[in-house]
Amino acid sequence: MAALLELQNFTVELPRPVGSVRPVNEVSLDIAEGEALGLVGESGCGKTMLSLGLMGLEPHGARRDGRAWLEISRDGLAARVNLAAMAGDGMRKLRGREIAMIFQEPMTALDPVMRIGAQIEEAIRVHEPHLPQAEIHRRAIESLELASVPQPDVRARQFPHQLSGGLRQRAMIAMAVAMRPRLLIADEPTTALDVTVQKQIIDLLLRLCKELHLALLFITHDLGVVAQIAQRVAVMYAGRIVEMGPTLEVLARPSHPYTAGLLRAAPRLEGKKFVPIPGAVPRLDDLPPGCAFAPRCEFHRCECDPAVPDLREVSPEHLARCILVP
Ligand SMILES: Nc1ncnc2c1ncn2[C@@H]1O[C@H](COP(=O)(O)OP(=O)(O)OP(=O)(O)O)[C@@H](O)[C@H]1O
Ligand code: SF4
Ligand SMILES: [Mg+2]
Incomplete structure (x- = not known):
């Protein structure tokens, strides 16, 4: 199916007193009409900033780069706009009509x-x-x-x-x-709700995807929720996508040590102990030159350090940014 949203190296850069940081760093992904893509990662990985960048609501002074192609329909004609280059009135016309966002806390x-x-x-x-x-x-x-x-x-x-x-x-x-709208971004919409209500909201979003042919970008910390809603999942770490693929495959066979760590850190009902990932998400102004996960990775070796690893193919639909992927 053709992509409704296609990001090509989409970047959000924030100025700092000295230099700048990239909470969203060259993100490439796509979402088809009627598809739900899950986006997961720890706090501070850039999930909300990615959404705000797509909505043209990034912080004042931020710079967007790359491409964020959105299919829109105008007077019955299909067109493609680059959200990364839209601002002001142009963006206001798209917001609500073509792309909308819901938040964890409705009162926002x-x-x-x-x-x-x-x-x-x-x-x-x-x-x-x-x-x-x-x-x-x-x-x-x-x-x-x-x-x-x-x-x-x-x-x-x-x-x-x-x-x-x-x-x-x-x-x-x-x-x-x-x-x-044709694209709905849902930023942790169920995190503040109890489990029963959470399920109802997920069912509602799934129904809307189907009935309105909505493309859904569903952001969550909770890998269990991702499995319920999204056919594909993207895992974000320090501003970059580090793994992406069919949800069931990624959850069953994670190929990036960070995804595997997130899975081990997820609380489980069957009483298995959950193991937090050691350390913390690195500061954006203090990223290592190579793999950003290296300081926390049990498989780290010197080949991980000279440059940021590329996304490698685990299978045709499944990518991971790790040198361990052959
Ligand atoms: N308004 C802002 N101005 C400057 N930096 C910001 C702003 N909002 C977020 N950041 C920084 O951007 C990075 C990404 O933050 P973001 O809110 O996108 O993370 P997140 O993945 O949504 O986390 P959470 O799961 O806690 O919602 C963080 O380093 C954060 O400190
Ligand atoms: S590239 Fe190296 S440090 Fe990074 S996740 Fe893979 S093994 Fe770990
Ligand atoms: Mg957030």
């Missing part, structure tokens, strides 16, 4: 003093200012229904604090899909 996106319905209507009005109010209202209610919000008319009149955590997350999803 929802206005606490505005009724849910009015917020969704506002998200529609930005893109369709000439639509009659009645039609905008109808679409807002339809979006709440799409996100399986019970009693959407009642909920639309409520404020965010009157909703449970799970319902707030649904309301944020309703707002994100109100304009039927």
Whole structure:
């Protein structure tokens, strides 16, 4: 299937008093229409910065580089835009309509003093200012229904604090899909929820992927959640993709020691002890010249040090950035 989003060496660079750092460093990946790609990695690996860079919401002064091709449809015609080069009004027109994002904490996106319905209507009005109010209202209610919000008319009149955590997350999803975007970025949308509600939100996102042909970039710390939602997974470390492939294959046969470490560090139900990865994610301004995982890697050897290893092919669909891959 043709890619809806195709990143080619996509980079986000942040200026520092001396020099700069790259929280997102030459990331290349793609997501097809209707596909869910999982993105995992420890805290500080660059997952959110990658999302913000795609949305044109990177911190002030940041520089984006590389290509981030997104297929869009304009007046029935297909076109391709490079998100890495879009800013200002151009980006505002795409945000919500072509690409939308949901967050771990819905209150980051929802206005606490505005009724849910009015917020969704506002998200529609930005893109369709000439639509009659009645039609905008109808679409807002339809979006709440799409996100399986019970009693959407009642909920639309409520404020965010009157909703449970799970319902707030649904309301944020309703707002994100109100304009039927083609790409949805979900940044840890289930981390703050209990397991039952987590499952409901995952099922909802899977249904939306199918019904709306949404491409989904699903960010999580939790490898168990990735297995439930994403056909493919990308593992990020210190700004780079270090492993990528079919989720079941990567989880069953991790080829990068970092992925294997993440799996060993994941808490398990069957009572097996989990083993944290020793050390911590390196500071971006103090990366080793070679493999960034080297200081924490039990297989480290001197060949790992002169240069950052390339992504190597484990199998046609499965890549890993490690010299151990033959
Ligand atoms: N607004 C910002 N200004 C400068 N640096 C930032 C900013 N936000 C994040 N960073 C830095 O960018 C790097 C990547 O951070 P990012 O938030 O993308 O990580 P993450 O993988 O999303 O982590 P988490 O799992 O904790 O959400 C980190 O080194 C972080 O310190
Ligand atoms: S390249 Fe070397 S240090 Fe890096 S993960 Fe592979 S074995 Fe470990
Ligand atoms: Mg984050």
